[in-house]
Amino acid sequence: MGEVLPFAPDSVFGPEVTAAMASAFDRACRTITGHAQIDLVREIIAKRIVELARRGASDEEDLYQGALRALGFERQGSDVPSGNPPTS
Numbered sequence: 001m002g003e004v005l006p007f008a009p010d011s012v013f014g015p016e017v018t019a020a021m022a023s024a025f026d027r028a029c030r031t032i033t034g035h036a037q038i039d040l041v042r043e044i045i046a047k048r049i050v051e052l053a054r055r056g057a058s059d060e061e062d063l064y065q066g067a068l069r070a071l072g073f074e075r076q077g078s079d080v081p082s083g084n085p086p087t088s
Contacts, residue, residue: 016056021049022066031068044070 013021028045048070049063057063068074 028067
């Protein structure tokens with residue numbers, strides 16, 4: 001979770017939302033393990049999760065799916081993204 005919080009300096013989330021954010025971040029990073037996982041990608045994941053939480057999302061699955069969609073992935077089965085992330 002320490003990797004998500006720096007992208008939410010002015011936000012305060014309850015313990016349940018914070019735990020969901022941490023789990024979603026970890027899952028999204030594990031899901032894209034086979035793809036380039038540079039710091040920028042991890043930052044995009046973290047920022048998207050924070051944005052969704054600020055908008056009221058608190059469910060881990062919603063946060064996870066939103067993070068993958070920010071990278072251009074669409075879910076196809078259990079934790080398996082389809083396609084490739086955008087290359088631009």
